[in-house]
Amino acid sequence: xxxxxxxxxxxxxxxxxxxxxxxxxxxxxxxxxxxxxxxxxxxxxxxxxxxxxxxxxxxxxxxxxxxxxxxxxxxxxxxxxxxxxxxxxxxxxxxxxxxxxxxxxxxxxxxxxxxxxxxxxxxxxxxxxxxxxxxxxxxxxxxxxxxxxxxxxxxxxxxxxxxxxxxxxxxxxxxxxxxxxxxxxxxxxxxxxxxxxxxxxxxxxxxxxxxxxxxxxxxxxxxxxxxxxxxxxxxxxxxxxxxxxxxxxxxxxxxxxxxxxxxxxxxxxxxxxxxxxxxxxxxxxxxxxxxxxxxxxxxxxxxxxxxxxxxxxxxxxxxxxxxxxxxxxxxxxxxxxxxxxxxxxxxxxxxxxxxxxxxxxxxxxxxxxxxxxxxxxxxxxxxxxxxxxxxxxxxxxxxxxxxxxxxxxxxxxxxxxxxxxxxxxxxxxxxxxxxxxxxxxxxxxxxxxxxxxxxxxxxxxxxxxxxxxxxxxxxxxxxx
Numbered sequence: 001x002x003x004x005x006x007x008x009x010x011x012x013x014x015x016x017x018x019x020x021x022x023x024x025x026x027x028x029x030x031x032x033x034x035x036x037x038x039x040x041x042x043x044x045x046x047x048x049x050x051x052x053x054x055x056x057x058x059x060x061x062x063x064x065x066x067x068x069x070x071x072x073x074x075x076x077x078x079x080x081x082x083x084x085x086x087x088x089x090x091x092x093x094x095x096x097x098x099x100x101x102x103x104x105x106x107x108x109x110x111x112x113x114x115x116x117x118x119x120x121x122x123x124x125x126x127x128x129x130x131x132x133x134x135x136x137x138x139x140x141x142x143x144x145x146x147x148x149x150x151x152x153x154x155x156x157x158x159x160x161x162x163x164x165x166x167x168x169x170x171x172x173x174x175x176x177x178x179x180x181x182x183x184x185x186x187x188x189x190x191x192x193x194x195x196x197x198x199x200x201x202x203x204x205x206x207x208x209x210x211x212x213x214x215x216x217x218x219x220x221x222x223x224x225x226x227x228x229x230x231x232x233x234x235x236x237x238x239x240x241x242x243x244x245x246x247x248x249x250x251x252x253x254x255x256x257x258x259x260x261x262x263x264x265x266x267x268x269x270x271x272x273x274x275x276x277x278x279x280x281x282x283x284x285x286x287x288x289x290x291x292x293x294x295x296x297x298x299x300x301x302x303x304x305x306x307x308x309x310x311x312x313x314x315x316x317x318x319x320x321x322x323x324x325x326x327x328x329x330x331x332x333x334x335x336x337x338x339x340x341x342x343x344x345x346x347x348x349x350x351x352x353x354x355x356x357x358x359x360x361x362x363x364x365x366x367x368x369x370x371x372x373x374x375x376x377x378x379x380x381x382x383x384x385x386x387x388x389x390x391x392x393x394x395x396x397x398x399x400x401x402x403x404x405x406x407x408x409x410x411x412x413x414x415x416x417x418x419x420x421x422x423x424x425x426x427x428x429x430x431x432x433x434x435x436x437x438x439x440x441x442x443x444x445x446x447x448x449x450x451x452x453x454x455x456x457x458x459x460x461x462x463x464x465x466x467x468x469x470x471x472x473x474x475x476x477x478x479x480x
Contacts, residue, residue: 014028014029015027015028015029016029016032016040016043016044016064016066017063017064017065017066018040018065018066018068019065019066019067019068020068020070020071020072020075021068021069021070021071021072021075022072023072023075023076024065025079027040027079027082029044031082031083032044032082034082034085035081035082035085035107037106038105038106038107039055039104039105039106040082040105041106042055042106043055043056043066049061052066056068057069070101070104071097071101074093074097074098074101077089077098077101077102078101078102078105078107081107081111085111086111086112086113087102087107087109087111087112087113087116088112088113088115088116089112089116089119089120091119095120095123095124099124151420154247154248155168155171155172155247157247157248158171158247161247167244167245168245168247170241170245171242171245171246171247173186174186174238174241174242174245175242177307177308178421187308190234190238190304190307190308191305191308193230193231193234193235194231194301194302194304194305196227196231197227197228197231197298197301198298198299198301198302200224200227200228201228201298201299203224204220204221204224209221209224228268231301232265232268235261235264235265235301235304236265238261239258239261239262239265242258242261243258256316257306257307260300260303260304260306260307261304261307263297263300263303264298264300264301264303264304267294267295267297267298267300268298270294271294271295274294310414310417310418310421311414313417314410314413314414314416314417315410317413317416317417318406318409318410318413321409321413322405322406322409325402325405325406325409326402326406328402329398329399329402329403332398332401332402333366333369333370333395333398333399336365336369336391336394336395336398337362337365337366337369338362338365340361340365340368340369340387340390340391340394341358341361341362341364341365342358342361343387343391344361344364344365344379344384344387344388344391345357345358345361347379347381347383347384347387348361348379348380348381348384351380351381351384352377352379352380352381352384354376354377354378355377355379355384360377363377364377365391368388368391368392368395369391369392369394369395369398369399370395370399371392371395371396371399373392
């Protein structure tokens with residue numbers, strides 16, 4: 001028994017020689033065996049040289065030395081782990097390299113001591129946030145570049161058309177509000193006409209400005225009619241001028257802003273047509289109600305401001321590309337409204353005349369969840385008020401979560417639109433188009449490299465091979 005105990009004690013104190021990039025140390029087997037799942041502890045269980053070389057880069061039979069081609073500056077942290085059982089992260093370390101290093105040695109992150117754990121995980125999450133921002137910037141850069149190329153492609157079409165140079169100048173002046181001083185004057189004048197037109201429509205509905213004919217029927221104020229006719233004439237002139245000088249007439253109305261220009265004047269001409277038909281045929285007098293509805297559609301003229309406002313165009317692009325988030329928001333609201341309306345109906349149906357049906361409770365739940373709170377219907381019981389409080393709090397959470405995603409997209413599209421406007425305002429076509437404007441690809445390449453590094457950090461726990469790394473670098477270079 002004494003011999004057996006001496007033998008086991010000798011085995012436990014056997015030392016192995018480790019060489020990590022020139023950093024040499026002798027480690028005892030009893031120290032390594034405390035953590036059997038680590039790479040160095042698994043070396044103790046190897047029975048052949050082939051199994052040893054699966055865990056290290058080289059092995060010297062004569063010196064009994066294991067060689068690892070790793071960073072020697074980070075290996076002292078691994079040694080400290082074997083001695084103390086805890087990992088510590090210094091502030092000057094690169095978290096990305098440290099994470100890869102402990103992953104190679106088979107050390108789990110939960111061994112990081114509490115004094116360093118929170119800082120480590122916060123710093124490790126920063127590249128994820130930066131990756132998301134870089135992807136947004138990258139999408140902004142590439143999308144803006146595509147739009148700039150499309151803009152120059154449209155401008156190049158004038159070179160093959162009659163009076164191309166003159167038409168291009170007029171096209172830039174009308175479609176690019178900040179291109180020149182005349183274009184800015186036209187833009188300001190158009191904004192004023194839109195606002196005055198909307199103001200006269202609102203004033204026409206006020207009793208202070210109402211006029212009656214001989215039969216006591218309301219009629220249009222001649223002053224408002226003059227303003228309306230002038231506005232319609234200007235809007236029609238704008239649309240026709242843009243259509244005449246457009247580089248591609250067949251695709252003119254594919255642009256949303258041109259459709260808005262058409263919709264803003266269409267009710268006026270349809271109203272004139274309906275009035276002429278109704279006067280010629282008394283049997284069609286009911287068409288007058290259709291004319292009244294068309295007059296109300298003049299409010300769509302306010303959308304013409306989108307041509308002169310970066311924010312409105314960015315908002316339109318955000319809503320167009322955020323249908324999933326908007327659908328998610330509506331789904332959350334529908335679930336919440338359905339749940340709390342049934343709760344309010346069950347509690348208040350006998351004590352509150354305004355909440356006697358579930359459809360009536362839908363209105364109350366919708367107003368409460370959206371935090372509007374008209375106050376026309378309120379719960380009276382204590383249980384009903386508690387339900388209303390829960391409905392309001394749930395509404396705040398439901399609305400806030402998708403709104404954050406939509407706001408991030410709005411920031412992205414606003415940045416894209418500003419980049420496009422700067423490029424369009426700096427263009428010069430006095431001598432024709434000689435070349436496409438230069439684009440700084442350095443930032444674009446940097447985004448690609450950062451994305452590559454972030455993707456490598458999220459790969460499997462085994463270190464990537466040189467072949468896969470080279471393929472990733474080649475793909476990155478080809479994309480740039």
